[in-house]
Amino acid sequence: MSTPPEDAKQEDLPADQAGSESLEAEEEEEEEGECGFCLFMKGGGCKDAFTDWEKCVQEAETNREDLLQKCAQVTAALKQCMDAHSDYYEPILRAEKLADEQAIIELEKEKQNPEAQSQPSSSQDQK
Helix, strand or coil, X not given: CCCCCCCCCHHHCCHHHHHHHHHHHHHHHHHCCCCHHHHHHHHCCCHHHHHHHHHHHHHHHHCCCCHHHHCHHHHHHHHXXXXXXXXXXXXXXXXXXXXXXXXXXXXXXXXXXXXXXXXXXXXXXHC
C-alpha cells in the first residue's frame, strides 16, 4: 500500500486510510502519559483490578495515608487476578518472585552477619 503525499489532507485520503490515521491519533492521545507498565497491565484480563489499585495508590499518596494498609484489599485482588491470568502476566509474576527470593537471600545474609551492615566497606580511600 502506498503512503499518501505529505501535503494530503485527511479528507482527501481514501476512507480506509483516513479512518486508520484518525484511530491511530486517538490511540496515541489515550496512551500519552501512560507508562509502559501501566499499558501492559491494562492490556490483560486484570484491567479493572489494576485501575482500582492505581486509584487506591493515588488516593493514599494524595492523602498521605499508609499505602500498604489502605490498599491491601485491592492489592490482594489484583494479585489474585494476575494469578488467574498468569499466561499474560507471567513476566510480572516471575519478576516479583525473583525480587522476593532476592529479599529473602539478603535477609539471611544480614542474620548471619549482622555486623557487616554497620561496618564501612573497605575501599582504597583507607590507605
